Amino acid sequence: MQINLVSDTVTKPSYEMLQYMFNADVGDDVYKEDPSVIELEERVAAVFGMEAALFFPSGTMANQTAIKLHTQPGEQLIADKYSHIFHFEAGGVSFNSGVSCCLLEGNRGMITAEQIEGAINKPDFYHSPLTSLVCLENTTNIGGGACYEMEELEKIKAVCEANNLKLHLDGARIWNALVAKRQNPKDFGRIFDTISVCFSKGLGAPVGSVLLGDKKTIQRALRIRKVLGGAMRQSGYLAAGAIYALENNIKLLTEDHRRAKELANILKKKSWVASVEPVETNILIFSLVPEYNDETFIEKLKQKNISISSVGNRKLRMVTHLDYREVMHTYVIESLSKL
Numbered sequence: 411m412q413i414n415l416v417s418d419t420v421t422k423p424s425y426e427m428l429q430y431m432f433n434a435d436v437g438d439d440v441y442k443e444d445p446s447v448i449e450l451e452e453r454v455a456a457v458f459g460m461e462a463a464l465f466f467p468s469g470t471m472a473n474q475t476a477i478k479l480h481t482q483p484g485e486q487l488i489a490d491k492y493s494h495i496f497h498f499e500a501g502g503v504s505f506n507s508g509v510s511c512c513l514l515e516g517n518r519g520m521i522t523a524e525q526i527e528g529a530i531n532k533p534d535f536y537h538s539p540l541t542s543l544v545c546l547e548n549t550t551n552i553g554g555g556a557c558y559e560m561e562e563l564e565k566i567k568a569v570c571e572a573n574n575l576k577l578h579l580d581g582a583r584i585w586n587a588l589v590a591k592r593q594n595p596k597d598f599g600r601i602f603d604t605i606s607v608c609f610s611k612g613l614g615a616p617v618g619s620v621l622l623g624d625k626k627t628i629q630r631a632l633r634i635r636k637v638l639g640g641a642m643r644q645s646g647y648l649a650a651g652a653i654y655a656l657e658n659n660i661k662l663l664t665e666d667h668r669r670a671k672e673l674a675n676i677l678k679k680k681s682w683v684a685s686v687e688p689v690e691t692n693i694l695i696f697s698l699v700p701e702y703n704d705e706t707f708i709e710k711l712k713q714k715n716i717s718i719s720s721v722g723n724r725k726l727r728m729v730t731h732l733d734y735r736e737v738m739h740t741y742v743i744e745s746l747s748k749l
């Protein structure tokens with residue numbers, strides 16, 4: 411039994427999901443003639459109460475398209491210093507959009523309305539780049555699966571409106587936040603100009619993200635997706651995996667969250683653990699006491715067929731997911747208890 415807690419992206423499509431994909435009705439989506447892609451786009455737009463949606467091969471491409479939609483070269487966006495768009499999209503913010511990032515020191519990957527307000531460059535001070543966009547992440551990735559309070563998001567929206575800024579949500583794990591905090595997706599749809607959501611993380615589809623926005627914005631996104639090479643032909647097979655995930659796998663996220671919390675509780679009792687960050691969803695970040703070496707620890711777990719990862723700064727990460735089942739969980743708890 412190999413147990414992979416490195417990321418929730420390691421999930422493989424189940425037999426039932428593959429069966430559903432196999433039976434998908436498809437067409438050429440470049441001509442907008444793929445019924446499965448159209449169905450997915452319509453369904454996700456309806457969930458968030460937004461006008462339109464567009465299917466993408468990756469979350470990175472959906473985020474990069476959003477940044478291009480909302481900015482002009484030379485402008486600046488505001489984000490948390492750990493944000494995926496800055497760290498893990500290969501410099502795409504500058505490469506694709508010619509935009510710089512003003513990075514804020516957030517709390518577990520989350521930034522506040524007050525911090526954002528203080529970071530906006532004065533629009534008539536022509537020496538500074540023009541601030542035009544705010545990008546938030548929910549749940550946060552390197553921040554450890556933390557979720558924003560709706561109240562803070564409303565405040566951030568007000569700051570953006572008052573300062574003529576667009577607001578984008580990197581919602582790769584928005585499903586985890588919706589389940590953990592029992593929030594209404596339509597509130598997110600109302601607050602954000604664009605939202606990217608992912609199906610290949612905790613929801614277990616092999617490929618796919620969707621970008622949401624109003625009709626005009628998504629019409630423009632179509633051209634940017636084409637430029638980036640993301641217009642696909644019979645992508646309905648992939649969209650079908652996402653539809654299956656939407657229908658069947660969202661409710662299973664609560665199990666991932668419970669297991670992550672249980673792992674955190676075990677670690678908290680261990681003398682070799684220095685700290686465990688609060689667990690709100692499926693990501694658990696912890697650190698070892700100074701006498702313990704991270705690499706040695708990771709290797710030790712590897713010998714027990716358990717893979718985990720380091721996220722730098724002496725922080726280790728475990729991510730629970732659809733393919734991390736109860737038998738595996740029992741085994742990991744036992745193994746950690748004995749260490």
Ligand SMILES: *Cc1c(COP(=O)(O)O)cnc(C)c1O
Nearest residue numbers: 468469470471494547551580582
């Ligand atoms: C995984 C992830 C993405 C998108 O990643 P892709 O691998 O390109 O699909 C975007 N944002 C966050 C926070 C993520 O964790």
